[in-house]
Amino acid sequence: MGQDLGELERQGMARKTKVEEEAPIYGDVLELILSHVPLVDLAHACLVSNPWKHAVSSSLSHFNRLKPWLVVHTQTTRSPYVTTTHAYDPRSQLWLHLKQPPIRYVSALRSSHSTLLYMLSPSKLSFSYDPLHLAWHHAQPPLVWRTDPIVSVVGSRIIIAGGSCDFEDDPLAVEIYDIESRSWDSCQSMPATLKDSAASTWLSIAVNDRQMFVTEKTSGATYSFDPATKTWHGPYDLRPDPSVFFSAIGFAGDRMILVGLIGDADNVKNVKVWKINEETMKCEVVGEMPQLLLEKLRNGNSTLVSIGVTMKGDFIYIHNTLGSEALLCCEFRSNGEIGWSVIENVIVSDRTRLGRLVFTCSDVGIHDVHKALRSDNRRFAVQSVE
Numbered sequence: 001m002g003q004d005l006g007e008l009e010r011q012g013m014a015r016k017t018k019v020e021e022e023a024p025i026y027g028d029v030l031e032l033i034l035s036h037v038p039l040v041d042l043a044h045a046c047l048v049s050n051p052w053k054h055a056v057s058s059s060l061s062h063f064n065r066l067k068p069w070l071v072v073h074t075q076t077t078r079s080p081y082v083t084t085t086h087a088y089d090p091r092s093q094l095w096l097h098l099k100q101p102p103i104r105y106v107s108a109l110r111s112s113h114s115t116l117l118y119m120l121s122p123s124k125l126s127f128s129y130d131p132l133h134l135a136w137h138h139a140q141p142p143l144v145w146r147t148d149p150i151v152s153v154v155g156s157r158i159i160i161a162g163g164s165c166d167f168e169d170d171p172l173a174v175e176i177y178d179i180e181s182r183s184w185d186s187c188q189s190m191p192a193t194l195k196d197s198a199a200s201t202w203l204s205i206a207v208n209d210r211q212m213f214v215t216e217k218t219s220g221a222t223y224s225f226d227p228a229t230k231t232w233h234g235p236y237d238l239r240p241d242p243s244v245f246f247s248a249i250g251f252a253g254d255r256m257i258l259v260g261l262i263g264d265a266d267n268v269k270n271v272k273v274w275k276i277n278e279e280t281m282k283c284e285v286v287g288e289m290p291q292l293l294l295e296k297l298r299n300g301n302s303t304l305v306s307i308g309v310t311m312k313g314d315f316i317y318i319h320n321t322l323g324s325e326a327l328l329c330c331e332f333r334s335n336g337e338i339g340w341s342v343i344e345n346v347i348v349s350d351r352t353r354l355g356r357l358v359f360t361c362s363d364v365g366i367h368d369v370h371k372a373l374r375s376d377n378r379r380f381a382v383q384s385v386e
Contacts, residue, residue, distance in 0.1 A: 162198030
């Protein structure tokens with residue numbers, strides 16, 4: 001018995017729907033969809049097939065580019081000094097918890113020039129500088145015992161300067177550790193004018209692939225150090241405005257940047273961003289924090305003594321060193337403008353307030369996520385707002 005026209009049409013529509021459901025997604029449509037997928041999930045999408053791998057790469061290039069992650073390490077202040085790691089991905093606007101084996105404790109965890117993590121004790125120097133700090137390297141301690149030195153990585157060399165104990169002969173001593181030869185070498189001491197401030201508490205540093213810059217946070221007095229020649233140069237005046245009472249320097253991509261607090265600790269009028277010309281050491285103001293965000297940075301306090309600054313690529317992350325509930329983000333956009341935004345720090349709690357927060361910033365790519373997932377039972381979990 002034949003089927004009526006209505007039944008045939010219904011069957012035809014069903015077959016068409018089934019074909020459409022089974023039709024592969026490809027091209028710009030797939031790439032646009034992938035642009036809304038977090039990086040940690042794109043790492044899995046790459047493994048589906050070669051066309052999907054190509055689509056992920058193309059999506060990251062044309063629709064939603066990778067952006068530097070802000071990585072926050074929380075270390076408890078009591079034994080066994082457990083460290084937990086969270087990361088904020090501005091591309092997907094998500095906080096992630098990197099669940100991994102604990103970092104072996106050597107001493108208090110510290111960070112330097114946005115990308116370096118280290119621990120220094122009388123018996124060992126431990127350091128990590130890969131994007132997610134998966135690999136830790138261990139070396140003999142420097143010859144001079146130090147409690148609060150500045151530490152940086154320039155090329156294949158680690159520079160440790162100042163911060164020595166009172167019983168040491170030279171409070172300005174500088175030593176270089178060659179990562180390739182695994183050996184220490186002494187060199188020219190820090191400039192004498194830094195004698196009263198030769199510690200990471202009072203100095204801010206910026207590093208490129210050739211040299212290290214050191215700035216006194218309160219005065220702006222700045223010197224540069226060339227590890228190839230083992231010599232210091234300067235001083236330079238990095239106080240572009242006489243009303244700057246606190247400043248921090250760093251590199252955002254190839255830009256040398258200074259972030260300064262204007263006014264005084266009891267009456268901070270503004271936060272400004274300057275770009276520094278490395279040849280002339282002259283400063284050009286490029287941005288100013290909106291007043292509403294400045295109130296967020298104050299964190300409900302009447303005073304703002306100092307800030308922590310972490311930079312990478314086109315991003316500058318700023319936090320109040322006395323309370324990090326709100327993180328401020330400054331972004332250099334492709335149109336030449338600077339954008340400001342607030343990031344809610346979802347990892348701050350009564351428990352983490354009792355610990356030490358250490359900030360780094362890294363360019364994290366698909367390869368880095370794959371490497372993390374393949375090593376030591378690590379995994380990522382989205383951190384929800386409590």
